[in-house]
Amino acid sequence: MSLTRTQVxxxxxxxxxxxxxxQMPVYVESLSRIIEFVEQLAAADTAGVExxxxxxxxxxxxxxxxxxxxTDQREKFQQxxxxxxxxxxxxxxxxx
Amino acid sequence: MHTLTVSELAAGLRARKFSSLxxxxxxxGRIERLGPELNAFVTVTADRAxxxxxxxxxxxxxxxxxxxxxxxxxxxDIFCTDGIRTTCSSKMLSSFVAPYDATVVxxxxxxxxxxxxxxxxxxxxxxxxxxxxxxxxVRNPWDHKRVPGGSSGGSAAAVAACxxxxxxxxxxxxxxxxxxxLTNLTGIKPTYxxxxxxGMIAFASSLDQAGVLARSAEDAALLLEAMSGFDPNDSTSxxxxxxxxxxxxxxxxxxxxxxxxxxxxxxxxxxxxxxxVRAAIGLLQQEGAVIxxxxxPSLPLSVPTYYxxxxxxxxxxxxxxxxxxxxxxxxxPKDLLDLYQRSRGEGFGAEVKRRIxxxxxxxxxxxxxxxYLQAQKCRALIASDFARAFNDVxxxxxxTAPTAAFELGAKTSxxxxxxxxxxxxIAANLAGLPGISIPCGFVNxxxxxxxxxxxxxxxxxxxxxxxxxxxxxxxxxDWHKRIAPxxx
Numbered sequence: 001m002s003l004t005r006t007q008v009x010x011x012x013x014x015x016x017x018x019x020x021x022x023q024m025p026v027y028v029e030s031l032s033r034i035i036e037f038v039e040q041l042a043a044a045d046t047a048g049v050e051x052x053x054x055x056x057x058x059x060x061x062x063x064x065x066x067x068x069x070x071t072d073q074r075e076k077f078q079q080x081x082x083x084x085x086x087x088x089x090x091x092x093x094x095x096x
Numbered sequence: 097m098h099t100l101t102v103s104e105l106a107a108g109l110r111a112r113k114f115s116s117l118x119x120x121x122x123x124x125g126r127i128e129r130l131g132p133e134l135n136a137f138v139t140v141t142a143d144r145a146x147x148x149x150x151x152x153x154x155x156x157x158x159x160x161x162x163x164x165x166x167x168x169x170x171x172x173d174i175f176c177t178d179g180i181r182t183t184c185s186s187k188m189l190s191s192f193v194a195p196y197d198a199t200v201v202x203x204x205x206x207x208x209x210x211x212x213x214x215x216x217x218x219x220x221x222x223x224x225x226x227x228x229x230x231x232x233x234v235r236n237p238w239d240h241k242r243v244p245g246g247s248s249g250g251s252a253a254a255v256a257a258c259x260x261x262x263x264x265x266x267x268x269x270x271x272x273x274x275x276x277x278l279t280n281l282t283g284i285k286p287t288y289x290x291x292x293x294x295g296m297i298a299f300a301s302s303l304d305q306a307g308v309l310a311r312s313a314e315d316a317a318l319l320l321e322a323m324s325g326f327d328p329n330d331s332t333s334x335x336x337x338x339x340x341x342x343x344x345x346x347x348x349x350x351x352x353x354x355x356x357x358x359x360x361x362x363x364x365x366x367x368x369x370x371x372x373v374r375a376a377i378g379l380l381q382q383e384g385a386v387i388x389x390x391x392x393p394s395l396p397l398s399v400p401t402y403y404x405x406x407x408x409x410x411x412x413x414x415x416x417x418x419x420x421x422x423x424x425x426x427x428x429p430k431d432l433l434d435l436y437q438r439s440r441g442e443g444f445g446a447e448v449k450r451r452i453x454x455x456x457x458x459x460x461x462x463x464x465x466x467x468y469l470q471a472q473k474c475r476a477l478i479a480s481d482f483a484r485a486f487n488d489v490x491x492x493x494x495x496t497a498p499t500a501a502f503e504l505g506a507k508t509s510x511x512x513x514x515x516x517x518x519x520x521x522i523a524a525n526l527a528g529l530p531g532i533s534i535p536c537g538f539v540n541x542x543x544x545x546x547x548x549x550x551x552x553x554x555x556x557x558x559x560x561x562x563x564x565x566x567x568x569x570x571x572x573x574d575w576h577k578r579i580a581p582x583x584x
Contacts, residue, residue: 011453011460012453016433017452023446031450034403037512038404041470046476050473051475051476052476055303056334059332059334077422091435092430
């Protein structure tokens, strides 16, 4: 199935990705080809097959006690943030 | 010194034939001299290397230290290293300084290794040629016009050029095994859950596994053991004892049942590559292995299945890069939506954006069942094909990649052609199985000898067998000992 420009714009919006005007036709073309390529899966007979949820069949997701195990490293972590003040992450105004 | 294997280096260090400082300075010198032409490193950690080396020498002087004490290594720049820039070869993380060590990093450090630096890779490990890196492509030491494979291309080029004795890699669809094949190395991707993913920047969480790029199976055994084992910080880490891989290298080839995967010797395989792999099969047979033809009829679904599952998981994992908590932020965002869209649009390269969008599409309402759910069912078919095959054989064998190294730029404009380069390696990730690539010969193209690799895949937690078969093969051959001209 070929994707339309409108569809690709919709996908880019859902993914919160700005795609430049110049690049848009390239994505329309390549994403269409990828979707066409993966569509061959539709022909596989998967009747009665359970979808795989984990690569190791007998593995179960472990749980841990709900207890504090980490120390506070906020300052260290915030050294990587583009904009912080008083221990808070800054973003453009959200509420008018 | 640089052509010695890790095992030989470790023995030399313990015998005090040379110090870790001598060794480290030697490798740092080679990185400075030969690193730039290959573009193998994103960050060289010279100061850290010298500190590590001095500590290793002190330990060795006191008769302390383990099997890797004082051995210099490199880490793929996907592993977080405390206090050291960790970029994933992306503009998004080009100034990110990791606040902690990945478990793989801390385990190799505890084993006494010396950190030379962080290696170049495809951006967020998405690529098969190391051409999607924000820091530019890596060149293959065997021919600078060609790619080293990807995504662990910097690690592969560094080890193949003997500017690092060994390096870490990660493998989501072949990213250790394919570059190993293209650069004449031994590369192992262990069973899903064998090695902790903690601190390894996630691409596709149900497929990603860390592993080793080395110059022999013996080295790979030592290095894999040092990084493996249960880690409570990774919820998919498996709590199961780690074998002493190095001690199990001498299991005999006699009686070994090797399945030759029929579906992986068909159309698209370069006849010159096939010839090398067939010769290796002949050698195994001569040494007493029982060769069996096996058919895994669902394997042709591997690549399309992967290109639904991996982008879906990538789309979800990479949503954390929001321009708020870490990573690239655009200039002058006019509102929050603009901040997200431009930070991500500018911070990610073209292939990463393509995969995020593919994943977003296959997970979106109305398409989920047709693509994602169907792919997970196909994945179950592929896994059961392998399970059936392992009732009859101990390992399955195929080429690692359909061709030897291709030229830079040859496949960058055609994503499908690039994806098909991983046609033989992807299935092991989908089924969570361990796989290894080992050198098995050379083809000559354009006057250059280019390495060829063969792949062995085993049942879950069958690493020991893969390593021993590889080691026995390497006792009878010297392909793995050949070093690219100009780097010996």
